[in-house]
Amino acid sequence: MLFDLIPFSLLVTVFTIAVIFVGVLTAVAYLTLLERKVSAWVQDRVGPNRTGFDFGQPWLKFLRGFFGLGQPLADGVKFLLKEDVVPGYVDRVFYYLAPMIAVGTALLALAVVSVGDTPVPPVLQTLSANSSSADSPRRVFPATKSELAAMNSTTNLSDVRAGYAQYNNLSTIKFAIAPNVDIGFLFVFAIGGLAVYGIVLGGWSSNNKYSLLGSLRSSAQVISYEIPMGLSVLGVLVMVGSLNLERVVDWQARHGWLIAYQPLAFVLFLTAIFAECNRLPFDLPECEQELVGGYHTEYSSMKFALFFLGEYTHMITTSFLTAALFMGGWHLPWLNDWLSPSMTGNFDLSYLFALLIKLAVFVAKMFVVIALFMLVRWTILRFKFDQLMALAWKGLMPLGLMSLLGVVISRQFMPPGMGQWGFQCAFGLVSLVIVGVVSLLLPTEAPKTVLSISRGRSHSATSAPELASRAS
C-alpha cells in the first residue's frame, strides 16, 4: 500500500545512497589504517598491530591483534569523545561551517561517479536518409522545421525510443548515486572547486597565522592546478564527445583505454589530482613542519575528523574518476567476451556475476591509483611554493595545451583508429620531452628579495635596507 505511492526508482536511489555512503565511510576509515601500514612498511616499522576488537576486555583476548584492524574504530570513538576545544577569537559561524563544507563537497562530488557497470543510454543515431554519404555519422540536430519533421517520422527514432524503454527497464541496479548525469565529470570538478571554500573559511575563521597562511596557499594551489586538470580532460572530451562518465567508459570499452591514446593527458591529470587532494608532494597547505597543521591547526575532535574524512573521500573520488576517464572503468580486455550474457536484460545469476566482476575490476583499478597516492607520499619530497606555482603555470599549462593540440589535430587530419592513436601518443610523448628539455635549458632566476608589480611591470630586486630607507 505504502510502497505503491513511492516510485520504485526513488527506493533504488535511497538504497544506492545508503550503500555508497556506508561503503565510502568504511573505506575511508580503513584507508587511514592502510596509509599507516604503508608508511610503516616503507620506513621498515611494524605500524599499528595491536588494536583488535577486544575493547580492553580480558575475556575477549582472542580478538586482540588482527593487524590493527580495530584501529579505525578506536580512532572514530576517540574523535567523538575528545574534548571540543574552541579557541577564543574565532569566527564561530564559519569555524563550524568550514569542516561541514569540506566533507560535504568531497562526498557530494561522489554522486555522479560510477563505481561499477551502469547501463549506457542509447545514442541518438544518424539521420541516414537525410545526411549525404560523404558526411560522417552525426547526431540528430534538427536545424529547421522540415528536418524536425523528418526526424520525427524516421524509423530510427522509434528504435531510439525502444532502446530507451529497454534502458529504463535495465536501470534497476546502478553502481552510481546519480547515473547518466550528462554534465558528468564537470560536476565533479565544479564541486571539487567548492572544496576551496571549506579550506579558506577554516583558515580565515581560526584567527591563527598558520591557518591563514595555509588556507591562502591552498586556495592558490587548488585553483592553479584546476587549469591543467581541465585541459587534460578536454582530450577525453574530444575523443568521446560526452561528459557522461558511463559514456566515457563505454567508449573505452569499444575503442581502447584512453591512457593508451593520451599518456601525456593521464600524467597531467594525475599530477593535478595530487595537488587537488593536497597530497604530498603538493601538501603545502598543511605542511606539518612549517605550518603545524595548516588550515586545521585550531580544529579538534569531530571537526578535525570531518576535514580528514573530506580529504580521504576526495582521494577516493578522484581515484574512481581516473579509473573511469583513463583506465577504462570496469573494462578489461576480453572481459566482455568472457561475460557474454551481461546486459541482456534477464536478471539471472550470470548477469549478477558479470556485474560483480565489473565492480571488482573497477574497485581494483581505483586501488591502483590509491596505492600510487600512498607510495608517492614516501617517495617525492615536498615542493617549495615557488616551485609549485612554476610547475603549474610554466610546466603543466603548456603541456596541457600541447596535449589538447595533439588530440584535436589527430581528430581533424588523421584516419580513425590506429592513425589517431599513434599520432596522439607520439605527439604527447614528444611534447613532454620537448617541454622537459626546454625547462632544463631555461636560465634559473636569481632569488629576489622584493618584487614589485604594482605598476604593471616587474622591477629588479630591491634589497631590504634600500626598501627601509625608501619607506622612511
Place this chain on the structure above:
Amino acid sequence: MPPEPFDFSLTTYYPIFLFLGAVIGFAVVSLLLSYLINPGRITTSVKQMPYESGMDPIGDARQQFDVRFYLIAILFLVFDVELLFLYPWAVATYGEYPVVTPSLQTVLFWEGMIFLATLLLAWIVAWRKGVFRWR
C-alpha cells in the same frame, strides 16, 4: 507520452539533491553528536589563545597578504573561462558523433586554433610580466 528525442532528462539530477540532503545531515549530526557527548569543557585563558607553537601571538592573524595571490586568482579566472568555452566547442566539433558536418568541422577547427593561439599569447604576456615569479 513518448520520451523526448534528446538524450537529456532533468530527472537524472534528482538523486544528487537527495544525496546533498544526506551529506548535510551527516555533517550536522556528527558535529552535534560530538558536541553532545564530549566531556564538559574546561576553558583556560591559555587554551583560548591562538596556537602559535607556544609563543604569545603578536598582532591580529588577519594581516595583509601578498598581491600575487590576487593576480593568480585573476589569471585563473581568465583560463577557467577559456576552458568553459572549449568544452562545448570540443563536444560540438568532435566526439564520437559530431554534431556538425565535416565542412563546418574544418571551419571550427581553425577557429579553435585561433582561440588557442590568443590564449597562448595571453599566457606569454603573463609570463613576461612576471606573474608566475614567486620569489
